[in-house]
């Protein structure tokens with residue numbers, strides 16, 4: 001069901017600082033910060049060719065990563081996103097096998113303009129998993 005890792009999202013308290021650290025320490029080329037107000041985050045993309053790292057900083061008052069950063073003030077891995085060929089089939093398969101889909105069972109349009117869903121982390125060993133239609 002899963003294809004490749006699309007991205008690994010890391011919540012950070014300071015996007016400029018995190019971006020500079022990734023560049024200096026790991027020799028990558030981060031994108032400029034991209035505000036995504038509809039998703040409550042500013043994002044720096046680090047393109048690795050076969051996958052991406054997304055550094056996420058809260059944007060606005062009700063950011064979905066604000067609580068995560070309260071609990072993890074230095075930042076941390078927030079979610080891992082895998083590509084799937086058929087997100088509705090993936091959704092049905094998840095529900096049939098006892099996993100909860102966050103925010104209702106309908107996929108939403110994600111940050112890349114494609115349908116996405118998130119699986120409840122309590123049903124995935126404490127790890128937030130995103131699935132994106134490829």
Ligand code: CO
Nearest residue numbers: 009079081130
């Ligand atoms: Co994501």
